[in-house]
Amino acid sequence: MKQKTQVADVDRSLYDFRFEEDESDFFDSGITPEIIREISEEKNDPDWMREFRLRSLEIYKRTPMVSWGASIEGLDVDNIVAYIRPKTRMNTDWEKVPENIKETFERLGIPQAERESLAGVGAQYDSELVYHNVREEVAQSGVVYTDLESAMHDPKYAEIIRSHFMKLVPPTDHKFAALHGAVWSGGSFVYVPKNVHLEIPLQSYFRLNAKGAGQFEHTLIILEENSYLHFIEGCSAPKYYEAGLHAGCVELYVGEGASLRYSTIENWSKNMYNLNTKRALVQKNGRIEWVSGSFGSHVSYLYPMSILNGEGASAEFTGITFAGEGQDLDTGAKIVHNAPNTSSYMNTKSLSKSGGKSTFRSAVVVNENAVGSKSSVNCESLMLDNISRSDTVPVIDVKTDKCDVGHEARIGRISDEAIFYLTSRGLSEEDARAMIVRGFADNVSKELPLEYAVEMNSLIGLEMHGSVG
Amino acid sequence: MSDLLKTEGLTVSAEDKELLRGVDLTLGKGETHVLMGPNGAGKSTLGCTVMGSPEYKVTGGRILFDGEDITEESADKRAKRGIFLSFQDPVEIPGITLSEFLRNALEQQTGQRIKLFEHKKNLAAAMSVLGMDESYAGRDLNVGFSGGEKKKAEILQLLMLKPRLAILDETDSGLDVDAVKVVSKGIEEYKKSVGGTLLIITHNAKILEELNADKTHILSNGRIVREGDGQLAFDVLADGFEKYIEEV
Secondary structure, three states, rough: OOOOOOOOOOOOOHOOOOOOOOOEEEEEEEEOOHHHHHHHHHOOOOHHHHHHHHHHHHHHOOOOOOOOOOOOOOHHHHHEEOOOOOOOOOOOOOOHOHHHHHHHHHHHHOHHHHHHHHOOEEEEEEEEEEEEEEEEHHHHHOOOEOOOHHHHHHOOOOOHHHHOOOOOOOOOOOOHHHHHHOOOOOOOEEEEEEEEEEOOOOOEHHHHHHHHEOOOOOOEEEEEEOEEEEEEEEEEEEOOOOEEEEEEEEEEEEOOOOOOEEEEEEEOOEEEEEEEEEEEEEEOOOEEEEEEOOOOOOOOEOOOOOEEOOOOOOEEEEEEEEEOOOEEEEEEEEEEEEOOOEEEEEEEEEEEOOOOOEEEEEEEEEOOOOOOOEEEEEEEEEEEEOOOOEEEEEEEEEEOOOEEEEEEEEEEEEHHHHHHHOOOOOOOHHHHHHHHHHHHHHHOOOOHHHHHHHHHHHHHHHOOOOOOO | OEEEEEEEEEEEOOOOEEEEEEEEEEEEOOEEEEEEEOOOOHHHHHHHHOOOOOOOOOEEEEEEEEEEEEOOHHHHHHHOOEEEEEEEOOOOOOOOOOHHHHHHHHHHHHHOOOOOHHHHHHHHHHHHHOOOOOHHOOOOOOOOOOHHHHHHHHHHHHHHHOEEEEEEEOOOOOOOHHHHHHHHHHHHHHHHHOOEEEEEOOOOOHHOOOOOOOEEEEEOOEEEEEEEOOOOOOOOOHHHHHHHHHHH
């Protein structure tokens, strides 16, 4: 007798609490030159940035909507509120953050996490950062961790920002990159000087509290020669009936011999459109390591890209995607080998259940000059029932025969045999399924920052918990 | 009431194919029974059905365990009653070590927390009976184990879980002489320390030599066609099935 597992929706009570946003300044919904000028004025942009925003808006208007991948028909950008300023300025003293915002972040474990294991923390609430702090010894080493707006007005960094901002992801890249260029707000600027190894991670947390709003934070990280950084970002939002939009942008510049680990746990509510763009440019002998956990959102488009631009540069991508009921998560990664002897490794797991759909796209490009390069892609998918869907779409584009490229994909379901084996030892069917899912995710969850690995484990427990029948 | 397992007129099918056609089998408490038969006779079907595999559908008859009807019970409930099946081809489960898994299973079955120190001590003792390298305790359950190692790990589970009824489905098949000795030693240890009841499915005389089976059942085409004492198993292995099946 075949049995199907009915699993309840994940308990989101941790994320779904929310505060009414009457404490905030709302800008009109929609994207017009007037709104852009208003945002620009509110943020006291330098002239070049105002021009950049308006130019991006032009590009946005003339760029057609994305026509492939998961459907984003339910997204009405004209009704998205692009900018909401919380009624507070950025604080470096946690005590000065307003109560409701403070409570939000405290429930999410910030700044508790900071006290325990981080070198610095940033917290963004709707469109603006409300808190940013780095440990003194970290600041003394010359590491800069602040919001992009402040850095843009600091004569020491203004030029760096101008020469790097949206150079890796230009507004012409796609429609939502253009939108981002026009309305971006908040995010982080991190600068790590030559030879500085930051042993403990920096963390940014993004929270979209207002309904029918968009969050467009920009993260710009620059690592100078032989430096090291681990950066963690976490995202969440409560659920509303109106769709929300997250179109953030992450640009990472990894210098010669430098190494950057970028970890993301995305747990947006299940009505969010998460259309995020992330890209890293890696110089000679530099290294980028992406760790990516995608659990939330209604629709996701997320394909972090690594450009290995110097000899000996390397990239590693470790990702896990869990699509539940009503979710269409289109994730993956792209790696461009653009120099000799570069190497890349991709290891991903995707899970789908209760009719959820998860698509994994991998693209590996090996250019003519990338002789002696190596690439290995390994993706595994697990469908937890017969109504869920999992697709794998690998693209390999090799322009030299002097390289070694491998690809392995496996798609499977939980076997009845494995369930029988475990239940014959006294485990309930539910526990047996959870054990198999945890095992499936194990070598990826090990890569997550500890508190997130624990969270992911309990998330799988919650996702798997439900009645059997 | 000294019967531990009793099947009455058990008929079983899978994917609309009838595999068992009315099997009556009785195992008394503490007894050791041998189940033999040609390939495809339904031996594994019987073992898996008693364990509660959802793959096989009971279409008639019933299964009694210690006098209680368990025909409709799920496998985990049967395990908690003390039924154990050593699998022919144990499944690999990544992400949980053999040691953690056994502790988890023991806690599920007994409903009590088991202290890690105590668990490790018991596990090391059981492993030494089987001459298993201690490093296996820390390896993921059956992952990358050779065929012989998997079978040893099944017997290790038998020693740790201490079931009242152990069904060993060709645990000795595909093993070399030394490995068969180790498995036999494990089974002896189980009989000695737990005093449990055994149903051994095998094609191999070697494993029976030390066991002193009480009874032999010969299954053919979904029916028990012949029953006898422990000696019958050796006779069948010496003469071949044909003679014993044709007599019916």
